[in-house]
Amino acid sequence: MPQLNGGGGDDLGANDEMISFKDEGEQEEKISENSSAERDLADVKSSLVNESETNQNSSSDSEAERRPPPRSESFRDKTRESLEEAAKRQDGGLFKSPPYPGYPFIMIPDLTSPYLPNGSLSPTARTYLQMKWPLLDVHAGSLQSRQALKDARSPSPAHIVSNKVPVVQHPHHVHPLTPLITYSNEHFTPGNPPPHLQADVDPKTGIPRPPHPSDISPYYPLSPGTVGQIPHPLGWLVPQQGQPVYPITTGGFRHPYPTALTVNASMSSLFSSRFPPHMVPPHHSLHTTGIPHPAIVTHNVKQESSHSDIGSLNSSKQDAKKEEEKKKQPHIKKPLNAFMLYMKEMRAKVVAECTLKESAAINQILGRRWHALSREEQAKYYELARKERQLHMQLYPGWSARDNYYSTGSPKKRKAKHREYFPNPCLSLPPITDLSAPKKCRARFGLDQQNNWCGPCREKKCIRYIQGEGSCASPPSSDGSLLESPPSSPSMVSPSPSSKESKLQTEQMQPLSLTMKPPPLLSSSQHHHLSMAPPPPLALLDNSGAGKTSGSAHNGPLDPSDVSSSRPTGSVSSRPTSACHSHSLLPSSTMTQPLSLVTKSID
DNA sequence: ATACCTTTGAAGAGG
DNA sequence: CCTCTTCAAAGGTAT
Structure with missing residues (x-):
C-alpha cells in the first residue's frame, strides 16, 4: 500500500500533474480578462464564465435570449454549434460560485482511511461533501429535490434526479467511510448529509461525522439487523459459501482474484464503487433503486445475464461460445483519471444547473472548470485517480489498457x-x-x-x-x-x-x-x-x-x-x-x- | 444500433 | 525518448 498524504501533504504522486494546472485556472481567467481585444467567440465564453463566477445571479434565465437564430450548416457544424451554444449558455451558470465559497467539494471524512491520518482531515478533504449537497440544492429546482433536502436523511437521492445523471447514487455496498466514494456520483455519495443540511457534525472537531450505520442504512440494502454493524468493506468481495465472487475470474483475469481480497478496505470500497456489479454478488449488483451501477461493463453484464438468465439458454450454442469467449476476456474498464472523476462528480451539478444535457457541451464546460480549479481542488482528484489506478492494479494485476483497445470500435475505423x-x-x-x-x-x-x-x-x-x-x-x-x-x-x-x-x-x-x-x-x-x-x-x-x-x-x-x-x-x-x-x-x-x-x- | 461529440489524463504502441 | 492513439464517462445527436 502506497503511502499517501491524502491529508493535505504535497507528496502526491500526481504532483506533477497537479502542478500543471496549479494556477492555470486563475491565470486563464486573468488573461481572459485582459485580452478583451482579442476575444473571439470562445473568449466571450470565457468572459461569461468569469463574470458568472463572480455573479451568482447570473443566469440561465437569459439563455433563450442568447440563443442565436438557427443556422443552416452541416450537421457537424450544427452540432458543434449547438454544443458551443450550450456550453456558452451554461458557462455562466456553471461557474457560479458554489454556495460554499472556498469549499466547492465535499469529502466525506474518513477516519479510517489509510490515506488520511486519523482525525487530521484536511480542510480540502472535507470540502468534498459540500459540493455534492449544494448540488442538490441547485437541483432543488425540482420540488422533489427540495423535499429530499428537507429530509436530510433522505436516502435515495436517486429519486431526486430529474436527469439521467444521478445526482446521488450510492455505491453498492461501499463502505461509506471510504473517501474513495466521494468523487463521483457514486463515489461522492455522501454517507451523511452535509453540515448545512444536517447538523451531524462532530462537536469536537467540527468535522462532519463520518456516516454511521444508522445513517447509512437508508442508502444501502442493509437489513435492520445490520444497523450498527459496519458492513465489511469487502463484503461483496468476500467469497460467499465457497462460491466464486467473480464469475469472470474463471478465465477473465490473468491472475486469480484472491489478490483483490488483500486489498484494503478503502481500495475495495473504491473498487466496488467503480467497478461493475457483475463482479459483485448478484444481489448486490443493483442499487436499492434497482439502477445498475454505471460502471457495469456492458459485455460483462451481457455475459452475466446470459450466464444466469434463462434467455441465454435459448441462445444458440454459437452465441454461448462467443459469450464464453467474452467471458474469458472481461472488459475491465480503465480506471478513471482525475478529470474523469471530476467530470463524473460535477456532471450532475452542471446538468442540474443547466438544462443542458448534451455531454459534449457539458464536458466543454467541465473542462474549463477543471482548469479553473485550484491546485488543491485538482489535487484531490489526482489523488483519487491515483488511488483508483492503484486499486485497479491490485484488483487486476495483469490488466493492461491495451486490453481495451478497440473495444469501442474497430481498429481500422478508429485509426482512419x-x-x-x-x-x-x-x-x-x-x-x-x-x-x-x-x-x-x-x-x-x-x-x-x-x-x-x-x-x-x-x-x-x-x-x-x-x-x-x-x-x-x-x-x-x-x-x-x-x-x-x-x-x-x-x-x-x-x-x-x-x-x-x-x-x-x-x-x-x-x-x-x-x-x-x-x-x-x-x-x-x-x-x-x-x-x-x-x-x-x-x-x-x-x-x-x-x-x-x-x-x-x-x-x-x-x-x-x-x-x-x-x-x-x-x-x-x-x-x-x-x-x-x-x-x-x-x-x-x-x-x-x-x-x-x-x-x-x-x- | 452504432458512432460521434467533447473534455483531460493515463497508458500503450510505435518510430 | 517522443509522438500518437486509444480509452475512460456521459447523453444527446447523427448516420
Whole structure:
C-alpha cells in the first residue's frame, strides 16, 4: 500500500500533474480578462464564465435570449454549434460560485482511511461533501429535490434526479467511510448529509461525522439487523459459501482474484464503487433503486445475464461460445483519471444547473472548470485517480489498457478517423492524409537529417511553433471550416499547453516536479527558440488549433502531459471554438509563459 | 444500433 | 525518448 498524504501533504504522486494546472485556472481567467481585444467567440465564453463566477445571479434565465437564430450548416457544424451554444449558455451558470465559497467539494471524512491520518482531515478533504449537497440544492429546482433536502436523511437521492445523471447514487455496498466514494456520483455519495443540511457534525472537531450505520442504512440494502454493524468493506468481495465472487475470474483475469481480497478496505470500497456489479454478488449488483451501477461493463453484464438468465439458454450454442469467449476476456474498464472523476462528480451539478444535457457541451464546460480549479481542488482528484489506478492494479494485476483497445470500435475505423484529421505540423508539408506519412519532420527525415527539419520540428515544438514562427503553419484552413472551428478548443491551444506553462510559472514557488525537468534533449538553441517564440497570431492559433491533432498546440516536449492532451481524436472540423478561452489568445501574459518555461529550464 | 461529440489524463504502441 | 492513439464517462445527436 502506497503511502499517501491524502491529508493535505504535497507528496502526491500526481504532483506533477497537479502542478500543471496549479494556477492555470486563475491565470486563464486573468488573461481572459485582459485580452478583451482579442476575444473571439470562445473568449466571450470565457468572459461569461468569469463574470458568472463572480455573479451568482447570473443566469440561465437569459439563455433563450442568447440563443442565436438557427443556422443552416452541416450537421457537424450544427452540432458543434449547438454544443458551443450550450456550453456558452451554461458557462455562466456553471461557474457560479458554489454556495460554499472556498469549499466547492465535499469529502466525506474518513477516519479510517489509510490515506488520511486519523482525525487530521484536511480542510480540502472535507470540502468534498459540500459540493455534492449544494448540488442538490441547485437541483432543488425540482420540488422533489427540495423535499429530499428537507429530509436530510433522505436516502435515495436517486429519486431526486430529474436527469439521467444521478445526482446521488450510492455505491453498492461501499463502505461509506471510504473517501474513495466521494468523487463521483457514486463515489461522492455522501454517507451523511452535509453540515448545512444536517447538523451531524462532530462537536469536537467540527468535522462532519463520518456516516454511521444508522445513517447509512437508508442508502444501502442493509437489513435492520445490520444497523450498527459496519458492513465489511469487502463484503461483496468476500467469497460467499465457497462460491466464486467473480464469475469472470474463471478465465477473465490473468491472475486469480484472491489478490483483490488483500486489498484494503478503502481500495475495495473504491473498487466496488467503480467497478461493475457483475463482479459483485448478484444481489448486490443493483442499487436499492434497482439502477445498475454505471460502471457495469456492458459485455460483462451481457455475459452475466446470459450466464444466469434463462434467455441465454435459448441462445444458440454459437452465441454461448462467443459469450464464453467474452467471458474469458472481461472488459475491465480503465480506471478513471482525475478529470474523469471530476467530470463524473460535477456532471450532475452542471446538468442540474443547466438544462443542458448534451455531454459534449457539458464536458466543454467541465473542462474549463477543471482548469479553473485550484491546485488543491485538482489535487484531490489526482489523488483519487491515483488511488483508483492503484486499486485497479491490485484488483487486476495483469490488466493492461491495451486490453481495451478497440473495444469501442474497430481498429481500422478508429485509426482512419483520427488520421483523417491529421494536419501536417509543418506548413511546408501538405496535410497528412496518408496514414503512412510521418507527421513530423523528425519522423520523416530522421534524426540524422535534422537540417531538413523545419524549425519547429527542430525545436520539437512543431505545432506551437507553427503558430509563432509561421514557418510551420497551421494546417490549411483556407476553407472556412477549419478556421471556424477548431482551433481554439481549450485543450487545443490553451489549456493543456498553458496549463503546463502556467505550471512552470507557478512552479517557481515550488521545487520542480520531475516532469518539469527540462528534457535533456533541450538544447540551448532550443531554449532560444522557445524564448524567442513570438506570440502566436490569433488567426494562426485558430487555424493551428486544428493542429491539436498533432499534438499540437502545446508546449510540446517540455510538457509531459502534452502528449496526453494532444488529441487527434478531435476532428479538426469539429472542434468547438467554445473553449477557446485560451491563453493563446492572450498575447502578453501568454507569451511570457513559454518564456518562463524556458527560463526555468535553463536555470 | 452504432458512432460521434467533447473534455483531460493515463497508458500503450510505435518510430 | 517522443509522438500518437486509444480509452475512460456521459447523453444527446447523427448516420
